[in-house]
Amino acid sequence: MQDAPVIAVDGPSGAGKGTISHLLADRLGWHFLDSGALYRVTGQACLIEGVSWDDHPAVTEVARHLDVSFTYAESGEVLVAYKGADVSAVIRTEEGGRGASTVAAIPAVRDALLARQREFCRPPGLVADGRDMGTVVFPAADLKFFLTASAEERAERRFKQLISKGESVSLPRLLEDIQERDARDSTRSVSPLVPAEDAIVIDSTTTTIEQVFDQVMLEVARKGLY
Ligand SMILES: Nc1ncnc2c1ncn2[C@@H]1O[C@H](COP(=O)(O)OP(=O)(O)O)[C@@H](O)[C@H]1O
Numbered sequence: 001m002q003d004a005p006v007i008a009v010d011g012p013s014g015a016g017k018g019t020i021s022h023l024l025a026d027r028l029g030w031h032f033l034d035s036g037a038l039y040r041v042t043g044q045a046c047l048i049e050g051v052s053w054d055d056h057p058a059v060t061e062v063a064r065h066l067d068v069s070f071t072y073a074e075s076g077e078v079l080v081a082y083k084g085a086d087v088s089a090v091i092r093t094e095e096g097g098r099g100a101s102t103v104a105a106i107p108a109v110r111d112a113l114l115a116r117q118r119e120f121c122r123p124p125g126l127v128a129d130g131r132d133m134g135t136v137v138f139p140a141a142d143l144k145f146f147l148t149a150s151a152e153e154r155a156e157r158r159f160k161q162l163i164s165k166g167e168s169v170s171l172p173r174l175l176e177d178i179q180e181r182d183a184r185d186s187t188r189s190v191s192p193l194v195p196a197e198d199a200i201v202i203d204s205t206t207t208t209i210e211q212v213f214d215q216v217m218l219e220v221a222r223k224g225l226y
């Protein structure tokens with residue numbers, strides 16, 4: 001099922017998955033899958049096409065025919081486009097996160113995006129960032145991490161991140177959003193947010209990005225992947 005080695009990085013919002021996955025893909029020279037971006041673009045595409053997030057058959061059609069592309073800018077930044085138009089910034093807003101988490105709870109939408117996610121698995125290897133990389137999309141992954149941190153710490157991180165991008169947000173509102181999103185992601189019937197049985201769980205509530213990355217690299221080396 002897998003054409004190349006895969007490292008799965010799962011966990012809740014703000015746990016540091018994107019940060020650690022990017023560092024890891026850079027260090028190994030592997031491809032990178034931002035599966036959350038596919039759900040975010042699906043939510044955004046619905047807004048663009050005038051499809052309500054509650055209209056499950058219509059949202060599924062949008063996901064099935066999603067015209068999305070990922071390209072790398074010279075700065076190293078990933079540009080995400082829908083039908084050729086840049087949606088990189090708008091999909092990263094809190095509204096974008098809410099849309100993603102709403103459409104991601106529709107089983108047929110997850111099915112529609114499954115094959116597309118697996119296509120990212122190409123030599124020399126793939127670092128896959130998401131919620132169900134180790135449980136559903138790449139169950140045979142060579143190494144699985146589940147990153148987590150307290151909801152308060154994750155809200156604080158998200159707050160700083162959004163403020164630095166010039167978004168006006170309130171910390172209590174963000175904490176509420178994170179808790180709502182955690183609940184929705186963890187209780188949905190398909191691909192709920194749970195660590196794979198063989199995942200290495202890393203809680204970064206009180207550790208720095210560097211410390212988490214060192215721990216991850218130790219496991220990668222132990223597996224002979226670097
Ligand atoms: N261990 C950590 N300590 C402090 N800040 C962190 C840590 N890990 C990530 N961050 C910061 O938290 C924010 C969210 O991280 P991100 O990688 O986007 O999380 P996720 O992809 O899991 O939602 C970023 O601004 C990132 O720099």
Ligand SMILES: Nc1ccn([C@@H]2O[C@H](COP(=O)(O)OP(=O)(O)O)[C@@H](O)[C@H]2O)c(=O)n1
Nearest residue numbers: 013014035036037039100101104130131132
């Ligand atoms: N593999 C994935 C990735 C994301 N998602 C959903 O998409 C939303 C946004 O994912 P993301 O990884 O971009 O979000 P953050 O962790 O960066 O907040 C999540 O809240 C999940 O509901 C999912 O269901 N499965």
